[in-house]
Every structure is written in C-alpha cells, then in structure tokens.
Amino acid sequence: MAVYTAVDPDDLAALVAHYDIGTVLSCKGIAEGVENSNFLLETTGGRFILTLYEKRVQEGDLPFFVDLLGHLARQGCPVPAMIRDRGGRAIQQISGRPACIIQFLAGISLTHPTPAQCAAAGAALGAMHKAVEDFSGARENSMGCAHWRSVATAAGDLDTVLPGLQAIVDAELAFLDDRWPTDLPRHVIHADLFPDNVLMLGDRVTGLIDFYFAATDFRAYDLAVTHASWTFSDDGRTCDGARASALMRGYASEIDLSADEVAALPLLARGAALRFLLTRAHDWIHTPADALVTRKDPAPFLERLRRYQAADAADLLRAG
C-alpha cells in the first residue's frame, strides 16, 4: 500500500495545462506501486497515471526509467510510457516531488495464474528482453547478488523472523558467492516481474508495470525471478509443474537461452528466492506489527529456496 502525498487541485490543473491531454475530470489516489504516490487521472483527453516519486526512487534515476519505458513502448511492448508535455519534458514537479504523467493500461493483476496465463507472462517477458537488447541505458542492480550480504546485515538478527534463518542465509550467501556466474547474457531487466506487476485481460498480457527495480543484470536471472513468483503455491511449498513448464515454454517462444544459461538456472533461482527472502525479512523486522502496511511473510521464499536447493530443481526450470 502506498503512502500518498496530496496534490492540490490548482497545482494539478496547472501541471496538466502543460500537456495536450485536455482538462482534469477526476484524480484519485490509487493503491499501486511500492513507495510512490499514484493517482488515476482522468482528463477530457483520456486516462493516465500520475506518479509522484517518493524517497525510494532516486530523482537521478528518472531519466533512465523514462528512456527505458519509451524504448520498450516504441518496440511495441505493453509498458506504461511517460507522456511528454508540449516542451518535450516527461519529468515534472508537483507537491514538492518529481512526478510523471504516464500512459494508462487496462488489465488486472492476477493472484492465481493458470498455465495459459503463465505462458503469456513468459512470452511477454521474452518479448521485453528482445526489445531491450538494443537499449543503450544501464543501471546498477542495487538489489543484485553483490548486495545481498549487505541487505542481510541491514536486516538484523534473522533468527527473530524464523528460528535458524540466520545460518541458512549465511550458508546460502557463501554458496552463491562462490558460484554466481559472471559471463551470462546481460542487459536491462525488470527484476521484479511478480504477478502484481503484470496486467492481463483473460489470457492476454496488457501491461508490464512498475519498472522501478529495473537494472542491468542477467536476463536468465529475470526469468528466475518470474519463475519464483508465478509458479508456486502461496505458501511456497509446491511448484506447480504445469504452470512452471508453461512459463518456460512461453519465454522460449521468444528467447533461445544458451546452454550456459540453462545450466545456471537452478542457481539463479536460488538467488532469486534469497533476494526476496532477504528483503521481506528486512521489512518484517523493520515494520511495526501494528503498522497499516501489510508485511509480506518471508517464509514462502524460504520454502522456494529449499525447493530450488533440491537435486531435481532443474526439472522445474525446463520448458518441458
């Protein structure tokens, strides 16, 4: 759930007046995005998302996101591009925050995707990877493998989350540090393509959204994150074989992974499970239990990690 910065109606009218999108009809704060303030803005020219960037998104990163989403939209990917005003500016200021007016995309986020929907998501991820190959921008992945140890340290005593978790994490960090690949194909990836960040209508993907973790990393790691978030039961204990093979098949319809990438997938999936286990554990420890934000339970990502550690993990990561 997002925390909202209020927008003054007069300031909003003045902002919208810079664009060729008509005049304001309605503007409602929406519960979307991680830590930005988002509004569903309706004008006489259509519907848009107005995003005010709060502290998590660095203002200096905004031109990267504008360029990335513009590039992907021009390539036909269903992503919410930032709109430019009559002066060509995409990044504005309102209520003391940097802000963008963004394309509205129809569709709803799934909670329990079917195999057909997993196939569509895999294909959309693959098509996005194809489209981003010739994108010249780059951004360090501050949530990538090199940073997991510091996320773990910042979290504090992991045993307060789940007894024994600290030792499991320490062992996994050591294991991954020794083996993490260095030379797989890399480009800008989404890095957080959970079902809430994909809009669908029926079996059709209508939007890939919330690119604010997008950064340069292995494309196969992006696929591993998507696998970890789309193919498991809510408790993380069971990977659904039909969903998993459909997701991998959808991706393979767009991208031909190299043998090295296929071989690395179980390791990358362990990394993906650990990354979300760590950030959830961090938020679990640092969010008061009575706060009105939902703390996401870290345990289902420990379960996923265990599943990916198993000897037969490669079977789950095959297009089948």
Add this chain to the structure above:
Amino acid sequence: MAVYTAVDPDDLAALVAHYDIGTVLSCKGIAEGVENSNFLLETTGGRFILTLYEKRVQEGDLPFFVDLLGHLARQGCPVPAMIRDRGGRAIQQISGRPACIIQFLAGISLTHPTPAQCAAAGAALGAMHKAVEDFSGARENSMGCAHWRSVATAAGDLDTVLPGLQAIVDAELAFLDDRWPTDLPRHVIHADLFPDNVLMLGDRVTGLIDFYFAATDFRAYDLAVTHASWTFSDDGRTCDGARASALMRGYASEIDLSADEVAALPLLARGAALRFLLTRAHDWIHTPADALVTRKDPAPFLERLRRYQAADAADLLRAG
C-alpha cells in the same frame, strides 16, 4: 487513507457478471472513503466504484444508504447511487465483505474553495435537503449531540492532546447540554459535508459523496458542519467572511431557514466544532504517532469552537 481488502480477479468477474455493465477492464484500489475499501472499477460498460464495507459501516445500515442514495439520485441530486444487479440486488458479498457497485462521478475535491465554490456547495447542500424532505428512511445520529459526552470519555485524557482541553470540553458539553434545541426541522442529513466529500469541476458541484455518517438530525446542524469545514483557514483561526457569506447565500437560495433555526446557528456551529474536535482528539490519542495513517490535528477545531463562542459569531453565519 483506506485499508484495503484484496479482491480476487475471478471473484470480481463473477460479481460483475450479475450486472448489465459488461466485463472488467481494470480495477484499482483507491484512497477514498473513511474506512471502507474502495476500487475504481472499469468495465466495457463504463466506470464504477466498488466499495467493500469494513467494520465502521454496519451491514444492517446498508439498506438505509442504498435507499437514501437511490432517493436522492432520482430527485436529481449528484450522488453516487448503488447500482442494482439483474436480480434487483444492490448489496453483494465479495472477499467476505458486504459490497456495492456504485455510480462513478467525475470531479475533484477542493482543498481551498473560493467564495463561488462555497456558494455552489451551499446550494448543493440546500438542494439535497429539499430532495430528502420526503424520504421516509431514518437513522439515529450516533455522532450527534447526545453522544458527544461518551466520545469524550472514550477518547481518554484530553489534556494529553492539548493542555487545558479537558476543562474546555467539559464546560462546552455542559453548555450545549443545557441549550441544545429539540424542535428544529429535522430529516436525514449528510452530517460530514467537508470539502473532501464534494466533487467539483470548476465552480460546479458534480458529486456529494461519502454519506456513511448520514443520519436524522437538524438540517441547520448540517449547514453548521458545512460552514465549519468550508469557511475557515487551515489552522481554524480565521473564518473567511466572503466564503462564509457565499456558503450561507447558496444554501438560502434553496432553503428558507426559520427564525428559530437562524437564532440557533451559532449554538449548532459550536456543536459542530466540538463534534470534530472530539473525534479528532479520540483518534489522536488512539492512533500511534508512527502509524501510516495521517492523524488529523484536533487543534483547528478548538480554534473554530473559540471563534463560534465569540459574541459576534452570528455575523459569520449570515447570508449577508
């Protein structure tokens, strides 16, 4: 800010299938309403608000709200009527909550209304009072004068909010108890028509919303609540004469207050200021300072109370 109950996409599709409003295109949680979960729902048939009623709204009160808003909408008031499904049902169940699909109204809420906008709000309140006169429903005002003493007690030690507040409140409760009218014109009133509950486009009122405090009480008390919330500076220290007289003039264009009502207005306004002072003080004491809901400062309503206690208060409450 609202707390959201999640809605499963399949459940939503099944709910919408009961209505003649097409199929779901988008559904986003919005930060509107006091303690309900609200979603902006777009279907192939238009835009709607989906409200899930959380604990503050009693399920047994829902038929009253459905009837009231239906009555007002039929009389031409710009209120968000609940839509009925093909079976004539307005009250549904989703995610274990009672829920309604409601008309969407364009417009935005003002933060700093102009005199012309205050006049429009006053006229809209008056027109609503005219329209409700022949409404047969009734509901006890659980936030009315008879309940203020128990709100004060439930709040706890008011001096922890502002030093000296307990004595001020005790004296005001005694004053109002002795003098509160018993025989002014009464019918169902909105009882909470703050600027956030009025949607406007320019100087035109396009929506009166959030009727969930609506109850049977003096119509002149409703006008006093609206006066207290539309005509003061943010800190509550200054009543803007131009806004106040415009609001009263707008109301007078629809409703001819009796001499008794005009005479009672300063007292009713003291009551209105006390009612919001007490509920804000209650929430101030009972909401942790670090919670992610904005605690509304009680102090500006103490300032309003002081202003309405002054000998010349009647001047502020004249159509002028």
